[in-house]
Amino acid sequence: MIKISNLLKRIIIIIIIVIFIFSFSSSYDSLNIDNLAFVVALGIDKSTENKFNITFEFIVPKPSSEGASETEPVLESVECSSITNGINIMNSYLGKKINLSHCKLIIFSEELAKEGISDEIYSLINEVQVRPSANIVVSKCNTKYYIENSVPSLENLVPKYYDIFPNTSDYTGYTCNATIGDFFNSLICNYCDPYAILGGVSSSETNSQAETLDDASIKSTETPITGGRLAQNIGLAVFNNDKLVGELNAIETVCFLSIKKEVHSFLISIVDPQDSNSKIDIYITPNSTHKIDVDFVNGTPYIKIKLDFSGKIYSMSKDSHYLDADVLDAISSSCNSYLESQFSSYLYKTSTIFESDINELGLYALSEFITTTEFDNYDWLTNYKNSTFDVDINTTMDSGFLLTQT
Amino acid sequence: MRKIEKSKKIGTISAVMLTLSIVVSYVTSSLPRAFINETKSATLLNIIYITAIVLFIILLFCRLIQKFPGLDLLDISYFLGGNLLKNIVGSCFIFYFVVSSGLMLRNFCEGLVVVYYPLTSYIFVILMFIVAIAFVNKLGFNSTLNTAAIVFPLVLISIILLFCGNLGNFSFRRIYPVLGDGFYNTFILGLKNIGAFGGICYLYFIPSMLKDPSKLKKIAVISVISTGLFIFLCVATLLFMFSFFINADEIMPLFSAARYIEFGSFFQRFESVFLLIWIISFGCYLSISCKFSTHIFNKMFKLSDMKPILNIFLILIFAISIFPKNYASSNFFEIHIYRYLRIAIGFILGMTILILANLKKKKVGDKN
Amino acid sequence: MKIKNIINNVFKYTPNKTYNFTLPDIPRDSDNNSYNNEKSNKSQKIYTSISVNLDYIKTKYNLLINSDIISREFILNAKGKQYKALLLHIDGMVDSQILNDFVLEPLMMRNKNNLFDGEQNRVISEAITNNITVRKVKKFNLADYIENCLIPQNNIKQTDSFDEIFSGVNAGNCALFVDTLGIGFDIDIKGFKQRSIDKPENEVVIKGAHEAFVENIRTNTSLLRRFTNNENLVIENLEVGDITKTKCAVCYMQNIANSDLVAEVKYRINNLDIDSLLSVGQLEQLISDNNSLGLPKAISTERPDNAVQHILEGRVVVLVNGSPFALILPAIMIDFLTSPEDRNLKSIFANFLRGIRILAAFFSLLLPGIYVSVTSFHIEILPTELLYSILAARESVPFPIIFEILIMEISFEIIREASLRVPSPIGSTIGIVGGLVVGQAAVSAGIVSPILIIIVAITALSSFAIPDYSFSFHLRVFRFLFIFLGYIAGFLGIGIGLLVYLSIICDMESFGVSYSLPYSSMENLKNIGILLPPIWKREFRASYLATKKNRKQDDISMHWKFNKG
Secondary structure, three states, rough: HHHHHHHHHHHHOOOHHHHHHHHHHHHHHHOOOOHHHEEEEEEEEOOOOOOOOEEEEEEEEEEEOOOOEEEEEEEEEEEEEEEHHHHHHHHHOOOOOEEEOEEEEEEEEEEHHOOHHHHHHHHHHHHOOOOOOOOEEEOOOOHHHHHHOOOOOOOOOOOHHHHHHHHHHOOOOOOOOEEEEHHHHHHOOOOOOOEEEEEEEEOOOOOOHHOOOOOHHOOOOEEOOOHHHHHEEEEEEEEOOOOEEEEEHHHHHHHHHHHOOOOEEEEEEEOOOOOOEEEEEEEEEEEOOOOEEEEEEOOOOEEEEEEEEEEEEEEOOOOOOOOOOOHHHHHHHHHHHHHHHHHHHHHHHHHHHHHHOOOOHHHHHHHHOHHHHHHHHOOHHHHHHOOEEEEEEEEEEEOOOOOOOO | OOOOOOOOOOOHHHHHHHHHHHHHHHHHHHHHHHHHHHHHHHHHHHHHHHHHHHHHHHHHHHHHOOOOOOOOHHHHHHHHHHHHHHHHHHHHHHHHHHHHHHHHHHHHHHHHHHHHOOOOOOOHHHHHHHHHHHHOOOOHHHHHHHHHHHHHHHHHHHHHHHHHHHHHHHOOOHHHHOOOOOOHHHHHHHHHHHHHHHHHHHHHHHHEOOOOHHHHHHHHHHHHHHHHHHHHHHHHHHHHOOOOHOOOOOOOOHHHOOOEEOOOOOEEEHHHHHHHHHHHHHHHHHHHHHHHHHHHHHHHHHOOOOOOHHHHHHHHHHHHOOOOOOOHHHHHHHHHHHHHHHHHHHHHHHHHHHHHHHHHHHHHHHHH | OOOHHHHHHOOOOOOOOOOOOOOOOOOOOEEOOOOOOHHHHHHHOOOOOHHHHHHOOOOOOOOOEEEEEEEEEEEEOOOEEEEEEEEEEEEOOHHHHHHHHHHHHHHHHHHHHHHHHOOHHEEEEEEEEEEEEEEEEOOOHHHHHHHHOOOOOOOOOOOOHHHHHHHHHHHOOEEEEEOOOOOEEEOEEOOOOOOOOOOOOOOOOOOOOOOOOOOOOOOOOOOHHHHHOOOEEEEEEEEOOOOEEEEEEEEEEOOOOOOHHHHHHHHHHHHHOOOOOOOOOHHHHHHOOOOOOOOOOEEOOOHHHHHHHHHHOEEEEEEOOOOEEEEEOOOOHHHHHOOOOHHOOOOHHHHHHHHHHHHHHHHHHHHHHHHHHHHHOOHHHHHHHHHHHHHHHHOOOOOOOHHHHHHHHEEEEEEHHHHHHOOOHHHHHHHHHHHHHHHHHHHOOOOOOHHHHHHHHHHHHHHHHOOHHHHHHHHHHHHHHHHHHHHHHHHHHHHHHHHHHHHHHHHHHOOOOEEEOOOOOOOOOOOOOOOOOOOHHHHHHHHHOOOEEEOOOOOOOOOOOOOOO
């Protein structure tokens, strides 16, 4: 009799296993690596016929018996009324299930961004597969055109390029590692506004327009670069709530990043105090003693920003005396005034023209309030445009690099 | 036959791990979200405040139970009101343990289904846990405790990793405005959050199992403080990272924080490893609940062997976990009913019985 | 009626029939305070009465239970007189031929030598003065006489302390006590078989003894004796098997090992009702606790130094006649990830190696399962570049991943099993042929992907890194379970599987010792060692063994470096 119960036990175990295999097999089939098409970039465009025109970029790996596998990007576009629908249509077209878990770049076109993209962002964040760390780009042109032109000039793998290029912001400050997670975070909070990388494709002819520009005031499509890859990611797209309101050029992005403390070093060119016709290049590293204070004067914010930088001089000419304290002081003060003017113009541009607090300065105002309700009633985001800024920049010049004196 | 009775005794550290592993399951499912939603930016203040209160309560508990060395709440209620009261108290706690683990299981599995098993019914995910626990229940009481003791350090590492990995995303100024929704909301309404210390309930039944009952006070205090620290760490991670928890919800808040972790460009997206650890820890929690319920049941009816009944409680947990129609209703249950149940049974019932029993003891002592 | 029976069988309460044995926390007669209180005891002088000497030896050597200590009582002839005498030696360590021919024979047999009463030579000088004869008489000294005249041995020593005698006996000498003499003779007739002892083949260490157990139990016990060199080592003989009556020896230190543990081991071995016992492997299965995972619960070693190390830790070693292995009881999980070499290394390296081995065990058990679950459920965890190389590699593979990995795992197991069967000159090549050629051919034929070959190879290598053979067996088998769980439900399946696996391990006991120590209940951490401490820090014996003497070295073991106090 004991044997019967043992047999029964075994039968029960087998039944349970079979149940599990069947119940999970559908998930298994839908998530199996063989049945998935991995999107590396997703472009969302405004369409004239339907609501959206969505472009997917896939990578088709080509097996090679030895060494690195060669890859080839493939683009597919679809017109649809929502992102999910677009994915659905594309699934049936491709014969594979689209998976967004390796999507590195989400690109919105300028047109769409100007109309507001909060719904799209919300539904993208609601999707499990979308990584919060995916970068968000606002493209000045058609997204498909942008993706087509985003072919890395030095690497073989497109995703690697997508992974790396936002990181250049650490040492150039000309672009920004803006992620969709941050975007969502700022969209939803009541003291900050979202931002995105500004992307664009330069026209293939040489830029006659760009030559007149200052090196620092470049931005995507307005750059002096000519190269194999036409897509560029320089500058920042500024949103007010969920609508695109403006663009920042390279030096303004530097200002933005230094206030956010997200840049390790950057380069500026200032007028040489000894010779007003020439310029010298200075390598600036921010010190950690940033100080931002928000006070309220007659109900309007009064924002004090104190930034410390130390600099090293790249430019060398025949009679440089970079060990001389007077020379260094002169350069420092020239540098200070240059940076101060840049920072104030950046701050007033974002606050009065864009009315957008992308720097999360509202965070520093929080401590002035005791409860959340008080802060909500004050309505920081509408009051931000009336802010007064007091920028105090202190740059210490150290020296040159290898050469100290010529 | 030479037989030496197997010792069922729990050591000091195991006991602390036990209470902590219960908190882990609360924390990984939905607790931090409830915290932040209710007290907004004052959450950390609220946690410190609540930890202090619970510490006070637990010191009172230790003081009260000192008069009954080696006895647990059931023995004490027997002393106070005979078999009837003992059975009522026992049933209340069994009900509480079973309901809490059932609901928790449901919430956790809903999260799992959303994240990884989109085409599988949540019932099968729950069933998977239930089958595993059925296996675990065949083993002794100590095996679960030991497993919890192995798994908890891993969980702790995962939480610390979560905190450190996200340091770059933190902005510490999010603790302002200091008082969140105001004094009333933080300190009076915030008292509801005391339910987070639900693991403390298990302390009522620990005294009779301890190797060294005199260490109860130490165990209790360490558990409360470390539970507080643990919750503080988790909530701080969420609060400093996201501004949106105040305005929006996510299904598994800690999981969504894990999605942000990046160490260089290679170590990205390893939130599923976190989930793996939390799944094991959650299984421990279920098994502990099951075994405690059976322990109480056996004590109520003076049964000697706990194994035959274990699976009945498991089936009860299963039934409760599939009872809510959808996630919304289980969430409603949790936020509006179950939390108060937790406070009513966990803190009020237990402490009342202890206080009354102490009074009775004094009276009896006076008569003598 | 049958249905009723079935229902009855399923739902009827059956009382818990498991056999439980737990070591008490504190042994009954423990001595935990001092490190070494034997030193303070003064060395015992040898008594003049032979029966008192015999009693003393009996208590010291536990003659009643110790099987290999032999005391031979006989009558010694000297100068025509007869004395009671006692010969003490350890079987297996002395050369019996020499003992018989050159010790016992001259002493026992009546011959010229011992019949000669020596009266003629007694008088050295004689002077007669005043009719009084003054004779200078040589005083008769029995001890010198025996040494000088009766024992034809080159190395013989007289001593009056038992300690010296015992250390000689432990080293393979033979001790002779004679009635009326307050001294003993330490006669060197060492004769253990050394040529037949081979190098260990499976547990090779670099810094350590190169001796291995052999088939003969007596040789093995003598090896243990030689390494221990202490009279507290008890070697008890037990017989197992109705037909074979195989000799088993239970060895332990009587002043260290927990007596409950020793009693339990003897109880289990004595209560085996089997026809035959031919190897240690059989005995291990017969006496270890219930075991659903197939994990080994006793260390089997072929190294006497390793066995002695464990005996000195307070464990019990069982030898079986005919098996060149010793069984060390009890054993916990971490013991199977510890190599005998660890103790010879500096603790940093030992711990590094231990970490590597734990990692290897982890890989060996879980790596294929994790690969299956990652590629089926958690693709996002892969770095994008790796994802594309996996995709590229899988492009031409026709099978689903689960099938692919099962093909490779099973064929690797076949190769491994095959290389054991094939005669040894070919055996080593078949591994290379199987591993490289088949793998390479499978990849180029597009049956499996190269990534998978890497996974399977790492898994196989990891399982070879496990020092214990039977433990790596366990990992090899349960790997398939985790592959299956990973296939069913990804990390959920693996998590659930790990939960059950860990719980079973935590539930297991080996001779009353929790198997998952010290990683589970983190108490009593005295020298159990999540990490191996440096050698001067190994002050305590593992507390889970509940030994009679907790300390094994002084607070400050290196007195030359630090003064105590």
